[in-house]
Amino acid sequence: MDFEQARFNMVEQQIRPWDVLDLDVLETLMATKREQFVPEAHRTLAFADIAIPLPGGASMLEPKLEAKVLQAVAPKKTDKVLEIGAGSGYMAALLAARADWVRSIEIDPAIASFAAANLARAGVENVIVEEGDGAAGWPERGPYDVIVVSAGLSAIPAEMLAQLKRGGRLFAFVGAAPVMSGRLVTCTGEGQYRTEDLFETLVPMLKTRTEPAFTF
Numbered sequence: 001m002d003f004e005q006a007r008f009n010m011v012e013q014q015i016r017p018w019d020v021l022d023l024d025v026l027e028t029l030m031a032t033k034r035e036q037f038v039p040e041a042h043r044t045l046a047f048a049d050i051a052i053p054l055p056g057g058a059s060m061l062e063p064k065l066e067a068k069v070l071q072a073v074a075p076k077k078t079d080k081v082l083e084i085g086a087g088s089g090y091m092a093a094l095l096a097a098r099a100d101w102v103r104s105i106e107i108d109p110a111i112a113s114f115a116a117a118n119l120a121r122a123g124v125e126n127v128i129v130e131e132g133d134g135a136a137g138w139p140e141r142g143p144y145d146v147i148v149v150s151a152g153l154s155a156i157p158a159e160m161l162a163q164l165k166r167g168g169r170l171f172a173f174v175g176a177a178p179v180m181s182g183r184l185v186t187c188t189g190e191g192q193y194r195t196e197d198l199f200e201t202l203v204p205m206l207k208t209r210t211e212p213a214f215t216f
Helices: 003-018 023-031 040-045 063-073 090-096 109-121
Strands: 080-084 101-106 127-131 144-153 164-176 179-189 192-201
Touching: 003 023, 003 063, 023 063, 063 090, 063 144, 063 164, 063 179, 063 192, 080 090, 090 101, 090 109, 090 127, 090 144, 101 109, 109 127
Parallel strands: 080 101, 080 144, 101 127, 144 164
Antiparallel strands: 164 179, 179 192
């Protein structure tokens, strides 16, 4: 399989038609080897417009969703990033290519190990995968410039929003079946937020041990 041609086709046929036109985002997608993060059995599907199965019943987001998230949060080289839900490690690799560092929190030990191994093999050195429940964020390393929740939430916990710096951006898939909103929240001041629903989709819900008490 010609991975470079498949990657180009993914960008031109899936990503651009979904209004992902930021050149930095497109260059990051071309430079980050998605096939290195896909389970061996599904490697030929690395660039398909589908959610690829992962260990433990999880799945990789479709490429167009990953691209939309990256464009929405627009990481900068000075940004400190929190990702909730490590998945294959690919979303963390995309974020890390444009940020200072990424802390990726994963509740499932098998998935955490899979993501960490993929990132190491790909030579991504500014991501740390930690095993834990990130349903309310990860305050130990906060506050953050960017928070990405790579799974569905019924609502965004207030505790998580409080971990954003002023000017920080949080992206999450919010709602329930049959449709969720891809939601971008920007911290405009202490306790103040601007919310934009950017598109509609449906993704698996975030696995958690506890349900946060307060939501936004």
